[in-house]
Every structure is written in C-alpha cells, then in structure tokens.
Amino acid sequence: MRLRRWMRSAMALSVLVALAGLAGTAGVAAVLVAGQRHEADDQLERRTELMAEAVTTEADRYVDSLRTVAAATAALETVTASRFGQVAAPLRRMSLAGATSVAFLVPAADGQIAGVQALWRSRGAPDITLTPVGTGREHIFSIFSEPLDGGLPAATGTDVTQLPAPDQAFTQARRTGQTTVSDTYLLLRDRDVPPDRRQLSFILTAPVYEPPDAAGRQEFRGWVLMGIRGQDFIGATLRRISQNLLDVTLSAQGADGARVAVATLRATVSGERDLHRDVDVTMAQRQWHLSIEAPSERLPGGSGVLPTTVAVAGGVLSLLLAGLVYVLATGRLRAQNQVRAATAQLRTAETQARDQASLLETVLNSINDGVAVVDADGEFLLHNPAARRILGVELHGTAQPESWQAHYGIYRPDGAVPFPVEEQPLVRALAGERTDGVEMIIRNARHPNGVRIAVSGRPLGPGAGRAGAMAVFHDVTVQHAREAELTSFAGMVAHDLRTPLTMVVGYTELLAESVDAGSVDPVTLRTPLTQISAGAERMGQLIHDLLVYATARDASLHSTDFDLADVASDVVTLITASLRPEGEPMPRVTVGALPTVRADQNMIRQLLDNLIGNAIKYTPPGEAARIDISAYPDRPGWVRIEVADHGIGVPEGQHEAIFAGFHRAHADGPYAGTGLGLAICKHIVDRHGGTIAVADNPGGGSRFSFTLELGDPQDPDGE
Template sequence: MPVVVLIALLVAVTGTALSVWVGAALREAQQHGAEQQLDRRTALVTDAVATESGRYADTLRLLAAALGSHARLTKPEFDQTTRVLEDMRLAGATSIALMVPATAEQIPRVQEFWRRRGVPDLVLNAEGREREHVFSVLSRSLDGSTRTAIGIDASQAPESARALAEARRSGQVTVSDTYRLIRDRYLPPERRQLSIVLTAPVYGPVEGDRRPFVGWVLMGVRGQDFIGATLRRAAQGLSDVRLLARHGDGSLVPIAELHGRAPREVPRDLHRTTSVQVAQRHWQLEIAAASALLPGAHSPLPLTATVAGTALSLLLAALVSALGGGRERARAQVVAATAGLRSAEADARRQAGLLAAVLDSVSDGVGVVDGQGRFLMNNPAAGEILGVPPTAGGPESWQDHYGILLPDGSAPFPVEDLPMTQALAGRRVEQVPMMIRNRAHPEGIVLSVSAQPLDPSGGRSGAVTVFRDITASREHEAELAAFAGVVAHDLRRPLTAMRGFVELVRDELDELAGEHPREPSGAAGAGGAREPAVRAVAGECVRHLDQALAGIARMAGLIDDLLAYATARDATLQPREVDLDALVREVAAEHLTAAAADPGRPAPRIDVGQLPAVHADPPLVRQLVDNLIGNAVKYVRPGQGAEVEVRSLPAPPGRVRIEVADRGIGIPLGQHQAIFSGFHRAVGGYTGTGLGLAICERIVERHGGEITAEDNPGGGARFRFTLPAAEDEPAVEHGPGAEDRPGGPS
C-alpha cells in the first residue's frame, strides 16, 4: 500500500507541474500574439500617416506646377486653379496662398504689379528688418473662414521662413517646424493647435534654357485636425497613438494624440516607436496598447488548461491509488474511462460526417490534392462541373485529362500557371479564369478557380482548390462589351459631324475676328462703326468654340479607348509571329515625332534594347506597347523630359518578359494594383480616361501572361509583362542578370 500511495503522489505532482508549464506556454503564446497584433497595427498606422501626408505633398506639388504653367497668372486664374482643393476635403488645411519675395525697395513695385493682376486692395505689410520679405499676394480659405490672409509678411514667423528657404533651395515640397499659425491668433485659446505649413516652389514657363522662380505656394495645416482622423481610422480605438514632429534642431514636439477606448488606468504594456516621412522630415510615431484588450490576445485558455490539467492529474492520482483498493474497482474505472473514449470517438465520427455533408451540399467544386498532386478528395459538385472523373496522375496530366484551356479557348493553359500548381508551390491565387473543354463539355465552359496551400498544421502538405462555373456571367459581360463597342461606333459618326460643323463655324468667326475681315456687301456708315464690337464678339465666340473642340476631342478619345477596351476584351485572337523589336521601335519613333511637334515641351528620350520575337495578335500587342510607352512619356513632372527604357528580361521557357521603365512621377503608394482597374485615375492634372492600363492587363491576360507595376529604384515606375515566345525563339531561363539589376534608365 505505501508503494501505491507513493506512485499516486508522483503522478499528481508530475501532472500538476506539466499543467502549470502548459498554461505558462499558452500565456506566452498569447503574449506573442498580442505583440504581432500591435506590429500589424503599427504598420497600418504608419502606412496611413505616410499615405495621407504624401497626398498633401502631391497636391501641393501639382498645384505649384499648375500655377507655374500660367504665362500671366491673375487672381481669377488662381481662384480657378485652386477651386478643386475645396472638393478634396483636406483635413486641417486652413488656406492656400501664393507667396512672392520682395526686398524693401521692391515692395511698392510688387504691390502695384499684383494689384494689376486682380488684387486691387492689396497692401504689403512688411515687418522686421529682414533683407528679403515674403508676402502672400493671392489666397483662398479652405476651412470655411471668410478671412483671406493677403499682404501678410510670412518672414515674421521664423518657422515658415525656414521652410520657404528650404523649399527654394531644394526645389521640393517642404514642411515647417510646428508653431501657431498667424491666422489662428484670433481663435479662442481652446481652439488653438500646433500647426505646420507645407510649401513648394513655383517656377514660371521656360525662358531660354531655364524656368524663372516666381514664388511659393503655401498651405497652412492644423496638426491635430490634419492627422487626427487618419489616426482614428487606422488605430480603431485599440491603441494610443502619438505623432511627434521632428524640428530642424532634432527636437521632437507632439503634434497629434489619440487615446484608445481602454480606460486610462489600464496599464499599456506594449509599446512601439517608428518613423514616418512627411515631406523632407522624418516624424516619429509612438503607439501603446494594453495586451489584454487586443483581439485574440487574451482568453481564459491558459488558466483553463492549468486547472483542467491539474484536475486531471489529481484524478489520475486517485485512480492509481484506487488500483490498490481492488481489481474490480479498478476495472470499473477503466470501463468508465473507455466509455468516455468511445464517446469522443463517436463525436469525431459525427464531426467528420457533418463536414462531408457540408462539402456535398456546396454548389462550388472543391478538390484536395497531396504534396505530389494526387487527388485525395472531390465533392460531388466538382465531378458535375468538370464532367470527368478525377485522374490518378499528377499535375502534368491535368491539362489533357480535363481539357484545360486559356479563357478564350485559343491555347492550352500553361501547366506551371495552373492555380493548383501555384498552390503546391506555396502561393495563394484567387479567381483565375480558364476554359474546360472535354467530352462532357464539347462547347467549353468557363471556370473561376481559386487555390491555396493546405495548412501545414494539419500534418501533411498539399493544396485545396475551389472553382465555379461562370460561363453565363462571362457571356453576359461579353454581350455588354459588344453593346459598348456598338454604341461607341455609333457615337463616332455624329461626333465627327459635330466636329466638322464646329470647325466650319469657328473658321468663319476667326476670319471675322481678324485684322482684315471680309467686307459685307453694302457695308457703310454705322455698320463700319460696329466692326470693332463685332470682331470682339467674334473673338469671344472663337474661344468658346475652341473649348467645345477640346471637349469633342476628349469625347473622341474616350470613345477610342472604349473601342480599344472592347477589342482587347472580346476580339478573336489571331496570333502569329511578331517582330517585337521592330514594332517597339516604330511606336517609339511615333511618340518622338509627336513630341517634336510641341516646341514648348522637353524632348523625351526612349532607349530600346534588343527585343525577341513573340507569338501574339499584332494589333493587340501594338496597342499594349503604345499604351505603356505613351504613359511613360506623358506622366512626367512639368518642365521635365521623359526618360524611357524598354528591355527584355529572363523568362521561363516558351515565354518572353519585357520591361518598360521610366523616370516620371511614379505610382502613388498602395495603388500599384488599382491602376489596372477600368477608369482609375491615380494622379490628377493629366489628360486620359483611365482605361489605358486596364486595356494592357486584358491584352496580356488573353495571351496567357501577366503584367505587374512597381516603383523604379531612383524614381519613376516600371511595368513588366510576359507574352508567348515565337516558336523559333530560344528559351531564356531564370537566372542572375537583368532580373537582379535595380532596373530602369540610369
């Protein structure tokens, strides 16, 4: 009996210790989960602040370029150019102003100059004894205030003066140190905030070989209003966030704070500090959170495991002790324990049956394969959709067995690009279109296929795929696209007639408004006295008709893009061998010729490397290349010539990969995929319909390739796409070389 008691005591102590260890491990795992939660929220807040501040900087940069493009900027032109800022809802923005420099001797002349430009009441109030003053001459309120700050000497505030000097020196958007805005001195103390100014230099039209400096465009921004809403959306009330502005002397000053929903007395045991760029400065973000309040980071599981484990250990100890009390009693307890196991096994079988019933009732096809691509299971919907039984072979047999083709049915779907193949390689793919054509579906059906790797925690590798029949929806989309194409064709005829009539009337009025108008028969007397007035009215009508012609041209461009989009989406592919090198050089020459016709525009530079032949539809490939090179030439900063480089990169066998890189304005943060959506305009201030890149993506996808956009190191953007290689084109394997270089023009 003493031996039995000793064994029971050993079981109890060991089991309890193990339970405590398991509880501690679970608690540590929860703490690790809380750390990961805070890391994700820190990244989210940082990206949100960077994106919002970048939006303000981009807005100011484009506004400076727009104001600088006016040969003779007046107040009405300034009001027209800045009116769009009222619709942008720039949080915290107080006003936008044009600032100009002037020495004490120049003040009367500058004041009179801007009075003639539409500000008759302008009075330049110089303060201090600085060598050069900076005055606001044109202004627009952005916070609903009727107060417009013109004639103010910005050099009286050292923070704004330093920012203006830095912007003029660097030529870039600059942010000031925090301070109280001059206009906020009239606010009640409780409404005053630490604020900043963002400023960008304004350069006039090109004169000779340079662009003269005109002044600055300056925006006042109240700190808490500027970033408070962004912090609130990103933090979601789960953490405290504090944004600190770094001054020129390196000191940090809090500019915006946000407290989470957690009571202040709850200790914040998790902290993160990160840096975020605002114009030329790197501000600091401080984030704190209580781990117990983060989602999924706190649960009673550790305590439950410890208590349950301890109770189970004591139960086992009691069982061991009971064994010494008699064989029958031990047998009874074993029977009871076995009954519990049978009950658990029965529960497991019921759960498996429920899972099978759920899969059987799902209308989408579901298939699961192991790490070698052998099918483990298919639900009934999968067999009904595919029309043929599962194959026992691996991925190399799927294409022939099921009849897997590209979405338009023009060619077999590459095995290496199949969603299940991608999932077996560890990648997740979503809604890939493909066609299935076999004996059960001789006409072919279109499927949308998604696949992802199996969770490795399940103990085995493999992948799961889900697919659905989208033939009907694709046919509906095709009908809509065909309808759009017909409508676009029908619109061109009346639009062409309208343009002809407007041009005819415009030429007649232009001749009437000229220096030597035609003499009407019998013109004399009072008629001659009215000629100047008639010419003035005719000239005004000519300007209105020019605007109408510009609108007609934009409408014609939209119709052309709609036709191109419908063609890229639904036209029958007629692939053949295309000399891509000759085609790209021809398109580049056309853009260079068009640019040369505009003497006020810097000449672009287009460098085309040796390019391989492809097997594709020639008109669609030309449209693809023309759109990408055209965007690279168009989206440049004012006064800057485009730099474009077209190169061939290593690609898998049977494919060609082409890169189009530029040194333009680049792609806004977080929009590298959205730019391929129809009618998406990533940047304002440039002409276009937003369909160009959607057309490019459709053309590449119809040829079984893919197109991506990314930042070009050193500035600008680069686009990469793949097309089928010509049959006699040698394959280029992946390897070190062009794929590893930074990329883009030097």
C-alpha cells in the first residue's frame, strides 16, 4: 500500500516536473552531456601529464645511470674486463625495464685494428676478434658487454658502424660530450628473434674520457652503451597509469626522418576512441612523441544516465539525487586513486634515489684517488676510503681549517716547513679559487716517514647544496722517488763521462803543442787532433744540455718575485763577454722595459740564455746580430716577453717542431748544436704554466715569445 502510494506520488511528481520542465529538459540534458565530455577530457589530460612525466622521469633515470657508469669508467686508471664489470654491476640491481645490456666500445682506424685488438685481449678479453665492416673510415668496436636482462652477454668485436642509427649516436655523443639517444632500429642480437616477437629498440650512449692531466686536458677513451627494447620500456612504465583504458603510442624520428612507432600499448576495452592527446617527451637530446587515445565513455566521469533520466519526467528528482551521489562518490574515489598514485611515485623516487646513492658510493669506494667534500664552514660532508688511507687520519672532528695542518701533519714539499693554512688547496677552494696538483708532504703517526701527495681543489657552487669545496688527493710518493732516481742517474752518467772527456781534451792539447813544436808531422796529425777536440767539446755540450733538460723537466720550482730586466741584462753581459770578437762583429742587444715576474729565477735565466744565444748563433756570418727584448700585456696577471732577431729565421713548416727534443732546424748547415736548447725553453715555460711560440719577424729573422706570471713590483726577490 505504501509502495503504491509512493508510486502514485512519484507519478504525480513526475508529471508535475515533466510539465514544469519540458521547456528546459533539452537544454539541461545538453549541458550534462557536455559536462561529462569535459570530465572525460580532464581525465585524459591528467593521465597524459602523468604519462609524460613518467616517461621523462624514467628516461632521465636511464640517462643518469649510464652517465654515472661513463664517469666511473673514465675514473679508472686502466679499463679492464673485471673493472668494467664492477662498474656496471649496480645497473643489474636497478631493474631497468627493457635494458638489454651495457657495453664499452672504442674507436679504431683501419691501420689500428691489430694494435687495438691486442690491447684489449691483454685487458681481459682474450678471445675478442675485431671484425671491421668496410674500409677508409673509423670503426667502432664493442669490447666488453654486461647483460642486464638475464640473458647471455652480447657479442663483442662487432663493428657497430654498419648500422646508421647507433653510428650517428656515437658520432654526436663524441662531438657534444653528452649522453645521446639513437634513432630506433632492430638490435643485432634481436635479428634472430621470430618476427612476431621483435621490438624496435634504441640505444643510449655516453662518451668516456681519460682523467684530466695536470694541464686539464682529457683524451677520448671510448663510449659506454645501453641497449633498450622500446616495447618493454613503454609497457613497464605506462601500463600502471593507463589502467587498461588508454591506447598509448610512443614514437620517435627514424633514420629516414619519418616518425616511427617505438612501442604501443593497446587497451582491451571497447568503444570509439573519440578523445586524443599528443605531447612531446624528452629522451636525452631528442624529443619523442607520445600519442594517447581513449573512449570517453570508459573514462571516470565520462558517461552516465543523468541526461536520460533528466528527460524522463517521472523520475527526475530521484535520478538527479542518484546522479549527485554518483558524482560525489566517484569524485572521492578519484581523489583516493590520485593519492595512491602520488604515494607510489614517491616510493619509486625514493628507491631511485637510494640506488643512485648506492652507485655513487660504489664508484667513490672503487677509485684509488682520495676524494673529500667540505661545507662552507670546513666540516667534512663526504670522503672515500682512499682519502683516509692517503691522509692516514680520520676526516672528522676538524671543522676549523686552522687545525688541519696540525691534525693531518701537512708540510711543504721540503718536509720541514708547515704548509700555511691560506695556501692549502681546500682553503683556497672555499675562497672560490681552483687549484691543480699542489704538492705537499703528509707526515703523522700513520705515515711517520711522510708521503708526498698532489692535491687539486675545486669550489662548489650553490647548486651542490651548501656552498663548499672538494679536493682530490693523489699519492705521488713512488712517482717522485722514481724521478729523483732518474735525476741521480743522469748526474752519475754525466760525472762518469766527464772524467774520460777531460783526459781526452788534455791529451789532445798536449799533442797539439807537440805538433806546434815540430816534433811530429803537422800535416799528418793536425786534422785528427782537431776532430778529437771538436768531438770532445760536442760530447761535453751534449752532457751539459742533457743535465739542463732533465733539470728543466723534473727539478722543483722555487718561484720568487724578481726584476726580469736585471736578469736579462746579466745574461746579455755574460754572453757578450764570452764571445771572441776577432773577425766577427759584436751583437747589438736592446733590453726594453721589462716587468717584475714571479718565477724560478735560475730557470728563467737559462731560458733567456738559450734564446739570446740562439739569436746570436743563427745570424749569417759577417753580420752583427741585432736582438730586441720587449714586454707586452697578456691575459690578466700575465705578461708576454718577446725576443726578436734579424737572423736566418726558422724554415717553413718547422715553427712547432723546433721545440721537440733533439730537433735541429738547420741540421745541414754550419750551425752546431744538440737540438735540446728550445726543448729546454719549452719545458721551463710549461713548468711555469705559460706558453711559448715562434713567428717570423716582419723585418727578417724570428720572433720568439713566451708568457710569465706577473710578480709584485713592491717586493722583488721576495718569497
């Protein structure tokens, strides 16, 4: 009875609502349909943003992982199969979806293949055979390979230049120095897979350079490569977000420039795909395209019976209330789903951060050089085991830089004078100054005999957190001992050779006196005696030049501030005083205004002696040598010194070769020499951080120039 009454009331109410709302029913229904369409469109927009962010984040993770492996490989002193396997090991624990393997590759020209093959066989790949494809170009061979998908290692020795897509990626990575993604193609290892199981793939590659030398130069070592199957990559990344409601296509530019589908994900739900979104995502240096389609009726909020029920006059009130409850319920459910998705993303990001931290820790713990990082107050934030081993003292509890010298036992290279706080590389780095290869002695309870280390410091900007600095320690004790041994050997050889040479010269002079006295036939003995004397002088000069050459290369620098004009005038006086003016005009040397410089005075004296001596020697016979010494501004804090002459000049094409050891530009002429003079000059200038060059003098002859650091004119000859 009550139900019938309710039905009657509902019918009456429906009739009244229908009569009252007939005029507005069509408009209300249209508005509701448009709202559903808008809701579905918003759903697709949000899911598109989530997908693009997920693809970009995942791509960045792959790129960062490969870049870290490249940096770890570059830090190795010698790349071997076992060390590369250790560097690549953390990638296997990261579960990189679609990643097939990580490999190390090197370049080789046609004439280098045999040597490169022998080198890598000796470094852990005894069975490797390099198989070039074609000739007349540089080849790229895979050397080491570590599987990441649980399969067998990829074949090594393959010339990857046979495939245009990876070849272009390697070229661009080497040219830009950045991680690069290739065009899509079929991996070599997938060519034997059945057609219905094949996937288009791509590679990520990063260049590997040698650790920088003392001058900051880096030589190219090779590449690291990661192969990625596109379908596995997109499936693992986007399946959770699509919830089987969206059709997803990830496409990239192919080798021919056309857009090629890398991977697709198809929803099994039915319905017309009437909603569409396109968005670009970044993969290394490329922009990839993400295309998403969906049936609006399958998306939350995209369909319902509300417009139909509004048109039915009998149930308008109940259906509106039901529609309101539905909208509220589904809205709360969507909010809960978004919270769950955000929580899952945070957990994933946390896991990735832990993996990256673990990889960084593994790399730091595996290198032999010590690394330490301090904050702006001098508190140590990070250090590796090598730093503790080299310094012999724990790196904590010493936040004040003033206490570092006593705590670690830091001394100047002489081992006796404490190293000043303000000159320590980390202190200078905290002040914003870069330093390279600063040598010092560490002597403490752990190292009672002292170890010699070379320290490089770098300031860290605000991008690294709290502004601070880092230092890299390299133990050069053994290297320094070997250099000292070689210097000692050179001195010993020189001493042992001088004794017989002195005897030869003495007997030569005695025989010459006998010839002059008429006791022997002068015609018979004069020429041999002259040759003996000249040969002895030649050997003596060679020994002298060898010792100076070794000193210029290996001797410690003792830099002071001194007046360069005084040193140049002294050198000119000594050289001209030793000349014999009989038959030859005296040289005319003009010393211009020269500044105070900071350098090793003895080495600079040798440098000027060689350059001025050469200018006098390489002057045509019978002409007076004319030499001008002048100074010009260079980069801030440096000066360029020029020694210009009007002699015979440097032959065309030999302006760089003359600075090599034992090279003589006029070997066939009447100008004697050992070929070490200019090599000594180059070593001296290089040791002072400057440059040396030669150019033709517009007035005839040569113009040698070298750069030196300016000193303090208020304190010449000061320490």
